[in-house]
Amino acid sequence: MGIHTIKMPDIGEGIAEVELVEWHVKPGDTVVEDQLLADVMTDKATVQVPSPVHGTVVSLGGAVGEVMAVGSELIRLEVEGAGNASSSKGSGRASSLSSSAPDAVISAAKSVVVPDSKPGPESAPETTIEVGVRPMSERGDAPRRDAAQPNAAAPGAAVRKAGEKPLASPAVRKRAWDLGVQLQYLVGTGVAGRITHADLDAYVAQGAYTAVATGRGAAYLLRDEETQVPIIGLRRKIAQRMQESKRRIPHFTYVEEVDVTELDALRERLNIKWASQRGKLTILPFLARAMILALREFPQINARFDDDNGTVTRYAGVHLGIAAQTDAGLMVPVLRHAETHDLWSCAVEIKRLADAARNGNAVRDELSGSTITLTSLGALGGIVSTPVINHPEVAIVGVNKVVERPVILNGAVVARKIMNLSSSFDHRVVDGMHAAEFIQRIRGFLECPAMLFIE
Structure with a gap:
C-alpha cells in the first residue's frame, strides 16, 4: 500500500x-x-x-x-x-x-x-454555542430547582405539547397571571392533571422563574443562547466584494420617481396577446431596454474603472448584470450584449440566468464581465434604497416597488402607478449632473413607452 x-x-x-x-x-x-x-x-x-x-x-x-x-x-x-x-x-x-x-x-x-x-x-455549517431557554433564576446564586421535586421541569421546557391548554381554575389562572407565571411550564397534581394553588406555590417557592415586569405584570423567560455562523464560501466572497466596493468607491445615490402607469398598461396588453407564445413580460425587460438606449448618450456610465492603473474602459456593448438573490446569497449573472435582445428574448434570458444562479448551475462566464448592473427587490423594493456598486463598475440602477398613489394630472387628482429608481454612481468618474441626466433619460423612456421602440 x-x-x-x-x-x-x-x-x-x-x-x-x-x-x-x-x-x-x-x-x-x-x-x-x-x-x-x-x-x-x-x-x-x-x-x-x-x-x-x-x-x-x-x-x-x-x-x-x-x-x-x-x-x-x-x-x-x-x-x-x-x-x-x-x-x-x-x-x-x-x-x-x-x-x-x-x-x-x-x-x-x-x-x-x-x-x-x-x-x-x-x-455552510453553523456552530451553536448554547441552545435552549435559561431563566434568570439559574444565573449566579439564584435558587435552583431540584429535578426530583414536583414542577421541576427543565428551565423553559414546556411540560405539554404545543397547543395543549393547561387545566386550571379561573382563580389559579388569575393568580398565575398576577405572579407572571406561565402555566404551560407547571405540572398539575390535581384531578386529570389540573394545576392547583399548591402547585403554583411550589413552583414559586422553587425559584423556577424570574418575573420581568411589564405594564401588565407578566413575566417572560429570557433566551440566552448564542449561535456562531462561519462566513465562508459565497457569503465570504459577497462580504469581501461589498467591503472592497465601499472602501474604494465614493458612492452617491440619486433617486427619481417614475410614473409607470402607461408602461404597466402596455406590459399587460402584450402579455394578454403574446404570453402563451413568447412568455410573460415583467417590468425588468423594459427597464433593461430603457437603460440600453440611455447608455448610448452616456457611454461613460457603461464602463469599468481600474483605479489601480487609473484607467476607465468604456464598452460599446451593454453587458447587463442582473442582481439575483439565491439561498447562498446575492449573485450577479450577466446578460451579455443586452442590446441585441428584444423584450421577450431579454425576459427569457433574465429568467434563465436567475434560475441558473439559484440552482448553482451558472458557469463562470455567466457570473463575470458585467459593465453595469440592474438590481430589484420586486414587491419588497421599498420606497428608497442605496444600492452598492458592483466593483469595478461605475453605476448600478436600483428599482423600488410600484405603488398606486394620487397624483395631480391636468388639474385633476388621479390614481397613478409610481415607481422610484434609486441608483448609485462612482463620483470619481461620473458627475452628479450626468448621473441625473442619465436617470431622467431612463424616466422619459419609461413614462412614454412608445419611445422604447423608436431607433
Missing part, C-alpha cells in the same frame, strides 16, 4: 488561491475514481474536485472556510501500489498532514463538519 497525495488543482485564469467550502469525504472513507472529494470556490464560481484514483481517505488538508494555495496538499489517500508520496511523510490512517496544511486540522471527524445538505456554499 502507498500514499497518493492530491494537490489543490490549478483552476486557471491566474488564480493563486481558493477557498475550501465543503468536504464530500472524511478520513476512513473509500473513494473511487471520479468521485467528488471537495468543493472549492474562486472569485467567480464553485469548482468541484474529483478523485483521480481509487483509495481510502487518510487525512484532509484543510478545514471548511480555509483559503488554500493552488498546489498545496488537499487530501491524502491510501492506494494500492507505491502511490506518489514518500512513506516517510506518513502512511496509514494515523499519518499527519503535510506542512502546507494547518497543524490544528487533525481530521474531518474532529475539525470539519460535513453537512447532509446538497453541495454548495449555502450548506
Whole structure:
C-alpha cells in the first residue's frame, strides 16, 4: 500500500488561491475514481474536485472556510501500489498532514463538519454555542430547582405539547397571571392533571422563574443562547466584494420617481396577446431596454474603472448584470450584449440566468464581465434604497416597488402607478449632473413607452 497525495488543482485564469467550502469525504472513507472529494470556490464560481484514483481517505488538508494555495496538499489517500508520496511523510490512517496544511486540522471527524445538505456554499455549517431557554433564576446564586421535586421541569421546557391548554381554575389562572407565571411550564397534581394553588406555590417557592415586569405584570423567560455562523464560501466572497466596493468607491445615490402607469398598461396588453407564445413580460425587460438606449448618450456610465492603473474602459456593448438573490446569497449573472435582445428574448434570458444562479448551475462566464448592473427587490423594493456598486463598475440602477398613489394630472387628482429608481454612481468618474441626466433619460423612456421602440 502507498500514499497518493492530491494537490489543490490549478483552476486557471491566474488564480493563486481558493477557498475550501465543503468536504464530500472524511478520513476512513473509500473513494473511487471520479468521485467528488471537495468543493472549492474562486472569485467567480464553485469548482468541484474529483478523485483521480481509487483509495481510502487518510487525512484532509484543510478545514471548511480555509483559503488554500493552488498546489498545496488537499487530501491524502491510501492506494494500492507505491502511490506518489514518500512513506516517510506518513502512511496509514494515523499519518499527519503535510506542512502546507494547518497543524490544528487533525481530521474531518474532529475539525470539519460535513453537512447532509446538497453541495454548495449555502450548506455552510453553523456552530451553536448554547441552545435552549435559561431563566434568570439559574444565573449566579439564584435558587435552583431540584429535578426530583414536583414542577421541576427543565428551565423553559414546556411540560405539554404545543397547543395543549393547561387545566386550571379561573382563580389559579388569575393568580398565575398576577405572579407572571406561565402555566404551560407547571405540572398539575390535581384531578386529570389540573394545576392547583399548591402547585403554583411550589413552583414559586422553587425559584423556577424570574418575573420581568411589564405594564401588565407578566413575566417572560429570557433566551440566552448564542449561535456562531462561519462566513465562508459565497457569503465570504459577497462580504469581501461589498467591503472592497465601499472602501474604494465614493458612492452617491440619486433617486427619481417614475410614473409607470402607461408602461404597466402596455406590459399587460402584450402579455394578454403574446404570453402563451413568447412568455410573460415583467417590468425588468423594459427597464433593461430603457437603460440600453440611455447608455448610448452616456457611454461613460457603461464602463469599468481600474483605479489601480487609473484607467476607465468604456464598452460599446451593454453587458447587463442582473442582481439575483439565491439561498447562498446575492449573485450577479450577466446578460451579455443586452442590446441585441428584444423584450421577450431579454425576459427569457433574465429568467434563465436567475434560475441558473439559484440552482448553482451558472458557469463562470455567466457570473463575470458585467459593465453595469440592474438590481430589484420586486414587491419588497421599498420606497428608497442605496444600492452598492458592483466593483469595478461605475453605476448600478436600483428599482423600488410600484405603488398606486394620487397624483395631480391636468388639474385633476388621479390614481397613478409610481415607481422610484434609486441608483448609485462612482463620483470619481461620473458627475452628479450626468448621473441625473442619465436617470431622467431612463424616466422619459419609461413614462412614454412608445419611445422604447423608436431607433
